[in-house]
Amino acid sequence: DTEVTQTPKHLVMGMTNKKSLKCEQHMGHRAMYWYKQKAKKPPELMFVYSYEKLSINESVPSRFSPECPNSSLLNLHLHALQPEDSALYLCASSRPQGSGETQYFGPGTRLLVL
């Protein structure tokens, strides 16, 4: 099973809302990632968790708050977002054995901020 699942598939939220994106994998991977992808652009790394600890934060605004409650789950809590945060949010996972381990991506959550 090389599947990473993400919910919801689509999300529309206002700038004052609080919402969460969820990601799950059961491949035994201990590294999980959040990426943001704007239209016609490659994915941009936001956060990396390794063994449930935050190891990389690519200078992401605090209105995005990641959480890794266990080795299979990764959440991204959203609060007071801006319209420019509208994008496809991709989750990925890999084995954290140094650099270069293949990352497997979920289908993404398409977020629209009004």
Add this chain to the structure above:
Amino acid sequence: GEDVEQSLFLSVREGDSSVINCTYTDSSSTYLYWYKQEPGAGLQLLTYIFSNMDMKQDQRLTVLLNKKDKHLSLRIADTQTGDSAIYFCAETVPGGYQKVTFGIGTKLQVIP
């Protein structure tokens, strides 16, 4: 520094071969990847190659790596309409963490 470059667009006729090219700048790249993204979907890992390999073949896909020129290519034989998608070249380099650098993506259009 890390930089991955790809052409933006490629159009081929169904049944022909497609060749998508990529260049990278970091000679310490360890793994090089090709991902496929269909409209509205996530990234699907197609194939990858270790930096100490020259070629890898997997059914209709052939990956060629020229380390001297830092050039990577993906050849799709007998291209089908279902191959229409954006193809991302990506690399990782040693650095103690799992950072993948993506190219801008090549949009492949297959004409029936």
